Structures are given as C-alpha cells and as structure tokens.
Amino acid sequence: MSARGPRFFAIGVAIAILLTLPLWIANSYYVNIASQILLWAVAALALNVLVGYGGLVSLGHAALFGAAGYTAALLLKAGHGHLVADLAAIGFTLFVSAIFAILSLRSTGIAFLMITLALGQILWGIAYRWVSLTQGDNGVNVTTRPRFFGISLATADAFYYAVLIVFALAVISMAIFVRSPFGASLRGTRDQARRMNALGYNVWLIRFLAFLFSGFWTGIAGLLFVYYNQFISPQVMALQTSAEILLMVISGGTATLLGPIAGAAIVVVMKNVASAYIERWNLVLGVIFVLIISFMPDGLIPGTARIWRSGWQTLRARAARGVRVS
Amino acid sequence: MATSALALDNISAFYGDSHVLHGVSFTLGEGRLLGLLGRNGAGKSTCMNVIVGLLRAREGDISVFGESVRRMSPELIASRGVALVPQGRRIFRSLTVRENLIVATRNGNGKKAAWTDETVFAMFPRLRERRSQLAAHLSGGEQQMLAIGRALMNNPRVLLMDEPSEGLAPQIVAEVMGTIRTLKASGLSILLVEQNPRLVFDIADDVVILNSGEIALAGSAKAINPNDARVAQYLGVF
Numbered sequence: 001m002s003a004r005g006p007r008f009f010a011i012g013v014a015i016a017i018l019l020t021l022p023l024w025i026a027n028s029y030y031v032n033i034a035s036q037i038l039l040w041a042v043a044a045l046a047l048n049v050l051v052g053y054g055g056l057v058s059l060g061h062a063a064l065f066g067a068a069g070y071t072a073a074l075l076l077k078a079g080h081g082h083l084v085a086d087l088a089a090i091g092f093t094l095f096v097s098a099i100f101a102i103l104s105l106r107s108t109g110i111a112f113l114m115i116t117l118a119l120g121q122i123l124w125g126i127a128y129r130w131v132s133l134t135q136g137d138n139g140v141n142v143t144t145r146p147r148f149f150g151i152s153l154a155t156a157d158a159f160y161y162a163v164l165i166v167f168a169l170a171v172i173s174m175a176i177f178v179r180s181p182f183g184a185s186l187r188g189t190r191d192q193a194r195r196m197n198a199l200g201y202n203v204w205l206i207r208f209l210a211f212l213f214s215g216f217w218t219g220i221a222g223l224l225f226v227y228y229n230q231f232i233s234p235q236v237m238a239l240q241t242s243a244e245i246l247l248m249v250i251s252g253g254t255a256t257l258l259g260p261i262a263g264a265a266i267v268v269v270m271k272n273v274a275s276a277y278i279e280r281w282n283l284v285l286g287v288i289f290v291l292i293i294s295f296m297p298d299g300l301i302p303g304t305a306r307i308w309r310s311g312w313q314t315l316r317a318r319a320a321r322g323v324r325v326s
Numbered sequence: 327m328a329t330s331a332l333a334l335d336n337i338s339a340f341y342g343d344s345h346v347l348h349g350v351s352f353t354l355g356e357g358r359l360l361g362l363l364g365r366n367g368a369g370k371s372t373c374m375n376v377i378v379g380l381l382r383a384r385e386g387d388i389s390v391f392g393e394s395v396r397r398m399s400p401e402l403i404a405s406r407g408v409a410l411v412p413q414g415r416r417i418f419r420s421l422t423v424r425e426n427l428i429v430a431t432r433n434g435n436g437k438k439a440a441w442t443d444e445t446v447f448a449m450f451p452r453l454r455e456r457r458s459q460l461a462a463h464l465s466g467g468e469q470q471m472l473a474i475g476r477a478l479m480n481n482p483r484v485l486l487m488d489e490p491s492e493g494l495a496p497q498i499v500a501e502v503m504g505t506i507r508t509l510k511a512s513g514l515s516i517l518l519v520e521q522n523p524r525l526v527f528d529i530a531d532d533v534v535i536l537n538s539g540e541i542a543l544a545g546s547a548k549a550i551n552p553n554d555a556r557v558a559q560y561l562g563v564f
C-alpha cells in the first residue's frame with residue numbers, strides 16, 4: 001500500500017460517515033449538532049486562510065460572520081426573497097471584508113490583530129445600538145429557510161445535507177486554494193514578505209485577496225448560521241465569537257485543512273453536549289485547550305499525526321530488533 | 327562598448343542616520359559578470375538591497391537597460407527583469423521545492439519563458455528528486471540551488487547573487503560556480519557579491535572593490551592584479 005493509502009482510506013470513511021449520519025442517528029438533536037459543527041467548520045476554515053496560510057491573526061471575523069447574517073435577516077424581514085437576501089449578504093460581506101482589509105493590512109502581527117478587533121467591535125456596537133435597524137439586543141427573526149432545488153430545508157436531516165454540501169464545497173475550494181500558485185504565494189508572504197516583494201509580488205494585494213476569500217467563506221458560514229437558528233442577535237458579532245473561531249483554528253492546527261474542522265467539532269460539542277452534563281463546561285473547554293497547547297503546540301491534527309508517526313516508527317524499530325534477536 | 331544592463335550612478339544610502347553607501351557608481355555590461363568584493367560591512371549587501379528596491383537610495387540613480395528604477399517598488403523592479411539570489415538563501419522553508427519555484431514564475435515581457443520548473447530541474451537534477459519535499463529539509467547546497475532556481479524562474483535579464491558560496495562545502499562551491507559559468511555563457515548579466523576573491527577573479531569580467539561604503543578599486547578582472555597590495559589591504563586576505 002502506498003503512503004497515501006491510509007489517508008485515502010480515512011477520507012473515504014469520513015465521507016461515508018458524513019453522508020450516512022442522519023440514517024444512523026435517529027435523534028434530530030444530534031443531527032443538528034452535526035450541522036452546527038459543519039457550519040462552524042466553514043467559518044474556521046475561512047479564518048484559517050488568514051491565520052494559517054497568511055500569518056495574519058484576526059479577531060474581527062465574527063463581524064463578517066454577523067454582517068452576512070444580519071443582511072440576510074433584515075432583507076428577508078423586509079419581504080425580499082431568499083436569493084436576493086443571500087446574494088446581497090455575500091456582496092455586503094465582501095464589501096465589509098474589503099474595508100477591514102484596507103484598514104488592517106496597513107500592518108501585520110499584533111497591530112493587525114488589534115485593528116481587526118477594533119473594527120469587529122465597531123460592527124458589534126452598530127448591531128447592538130442601532131436599535132431602529134437591528135432591533136438591538138432583541139435580535140432579528142427569520143421565519144423561513146430557503147428551498148434547496150425545490151427541497152424544503154425545514155427538517156433537521158434536510159438542513160444537515162444542505163450544510164454538508166456547502167461544507168464540501170468549502171473544503172474543496174480550500175484544498176484547491178492551498179495547492180494553487182496563489183496559495184503558495186500567500187504562504188510565501190507569511191514566511192518572507194520582503195522576499196516575495198523582491199520576487200515581483202505585490203504583497204499587500206495578495207493579502208487583500210486572501211482577506212476577501214476568507215471573508216467570502218465567513219459570510220457563507222454566517223448565512224448558514226442565520227438559517228440554522230432562524231434568528232440573529234448582536235451576541236453573534238461579539239468578541240467571544242471571534243475568539244471561539246480563532247480557538248477552533250489554533251486548537252485543531254493552523255495551516256491544515258483538517259485542523260479547523262476538528263477544532264470546530266471540539267468547541268461545538270463542548271458548548272452543546274458537554275454543557276448539558278457539566279455545569280462548568282467553560283472550565284473543561286479551557287482545560288482541553290491548555291492540554292492541547294501544552295502537549296501539541298502545533299494543534300490537535302498535526303500533533304496527533306506526529307505522535308502516530310513516532311509511535312509507528314518505534315513499533316517498527318522494536319519489531320526489526322525482535323526479528324534480528326530471534 | 328557593450329550595452330549597460332545595470333548602472334549605479336552616485337548612489338548614497340542610509341540605515342536610519344547611518345550613512346552606508348557614499349556615492350557608489352559602477353556599470354554592469356550586458357552579458358558580463360561583475361564581481362563586487364569587500365570585507366564584512368563594506369556595503370555589498372546594501373548595494374544589492376538598493377538595486378532591488380528593498381532599501382531606497384537617498385541620492386543618485388539606478389538604471390536597468392537604460393530605464394531608471396530608483397523610485398520603483400521592489401515588485402516593479404523585479405518586473406523589469408532584476409532577480410536576486412539573497413545571502414543566506416532565504417528560501418520559503420514551509421513550501422515544497424516545486425512551490426518555491428512556482429511562486430517565482432514570471433514570464434519576461436510576454437515572451438515564452440526561457441526558465442520553467444522543468445528547465446530548472448534539468449539544470450539541478452537533485453531538485454527534481456526532491457520536488458515534493460519541504461524546502462526546509464534540503465541540505466545547504468540544495469537550498470542554494472533552489473535559491474538560484476527560484477531567481478531564474480523570474481526569467482531575469484540581470485541576476486544578482488549575494489554570497490552564493492557562503493557556508494557551503496568546497497565541492498558544492500565548485501558546483502555552484504559551474505552553474506554561474508553556465509548562466510554567464512547563456513548571456514545573462516550577473517552581479518556577483520562575494521567575500522572570497524579567488525572565486526571572483528576566477529570568473530568575473532569586471533571587479534569592483536568596496537571599502538566602508540565607497541568604491542576603493544574598480545576595473546577589468548584582467549587589469550587588476552589579485553596579488554596587488556591594495557587588494558590585500560581592502561579585502562584583508564589573499
């Protein structure tokens with residue numbers, strides 16, 4: 001079996017599980033949890049474009065997430081159709097992403113993080129205080145979900161499959177992005193921005209386009225969120241949401257495709273499942289992150305792969321010694 | 327007289343308040359190899375950074391094939407066909423060998439690119455064997471080959487090489503010098519910065535020796551005697 005064999009096998013198993021999940025989980029509550037994991041994974045994958053591949057840590061992505069959700073919710077409330085609301089939501093999110101990028105890409109590192117944090121707080125403040133538009137803390141209700149090629153998404157199973165399709169598109173687009181020359185050039189700007197400059201690249205433009213790509217998928221995740229909950233409030237745009245998405249990326253493993261998905265699964269399961277049994281679930285979540293960062297500083301997925309490889313090599317070495325002795 | 331591929335005219339450059347280059351002028355003829363020599367801190371790498379636009383010259387002018395590039399951004403200067411093999415290689419360690427080459431791809435003036443990943447692999451077969459490996463896992467010599475290959479992917483008209491022999495084993499240095507000879511024979515204009523004068527006098531058409539940011543000695547490699555007392559004085563070796 002080639003070195004890629006186990007990987008393809010694992011991917012095949014994962015696809016089979018995802019495709020058949022509603023068939024062997026009868027409880028719609030857990031199907032909804034799976035939908036949440038997938039939609040937050042889309043948001044985490046989007047942030048990973050900047051954090052993992054661009055070396056730009058943003059704490060303002062909840063604002064982009066919320067911008068899409070609010071735009072769609074407000075347009076639907078005003079009587080517009082789903083297509084118009086969704087397209088406008090994506091368009092507005094790209095517009096906000098462009099403004100965020102123009103203002104924040106004047107710097108990198110801690111200054112970039114602080115600017116995105118400040119911009120995110122401004123949008124949160126607008127959602128919270130502009131009551132005549134956003135209904136403030138009361139939030140905005142969305143009464144219906146769209147129909148997907150004529151299929152109603154009202155049930156948990158149907159919505160799960162719709163989210164799964166979007167999730168698959170997100171993963172495929174990220175995989176193409178990572179392997180593309182543009183993805184390589186973004187990683188080049190992360191590693192050595194000056195060198196990329198000297199090679200003839202406009203580093204700012206590469207980062208700007210990456211920000212738009214990240215903003216696009218964050219907006220898509222925001223749309224999924226608003227349709228899932230059929231409600232949006234300023235809480236969605238708060239700093240805590242940005243921090244949670246960032247934790248998903250860091251805990252799972254930056255600059256990997258699987259890492260943000262694993263991180264999203266941990267956070268969503270802890271928030272929704274563990275919180276039902278453990279009152280201080282935030283404490284447990286914190287302990288889990290401390291353990292991950294302590295023992296796998298590069299994140300859960302790269303750390304597990306590293307431990308797996310070293311364990312496998314140790315076993316093979318022992319087996320070889322055993323053969324020689326006998 | 328040969329056409330000028332690169333010309334520095336009375337260049338002065340500063341790091342903050344520190345005056346590093348004092349009115350440096352020299353010309354690299356088309357298809358020629360100019361060796362830029364000097365001790366540590368003489369201003370050789372600063373010259374390179376000024377040429378590629380990473381450091382702005384405060385005075386003077388730089389032209390590439392007659393076009394002034396002094397006020398251009400680094401990416402525009404690169405688009406004029408100037409490529410740098412930086413000191414210490416500075417390859418993208420988290421990218422694979424092939425990705426390192428791909429990010430540097432630029433087709434010169436819309437013409438069919440002379441250098442592609444395949445032609446680079448033909449020149450450096452060891453890189454072909456390691457094309458899917460992370461660049462961080464290459465040996466020093468292979469990293470130097472990759473740095474040269476990456477610069478060639480830019481399809482340059484002027485190639486700047488900043489101490490390509492630094493930290494390499496003698497056998498690898500000989501390989502790198504062989505590569506530079508091949509590139510020179512292909513008609514590429516090359517500015518070679520080195521601390522090792524033997525290598526430069528062996529390969530260069532013209533030599534410029536910098537001392538404390540000023541030109542101490544300049545002329546054709548044949549006209550300057552490497553055993554000259556002044557060469558020993560400015561370079562401290564030989």
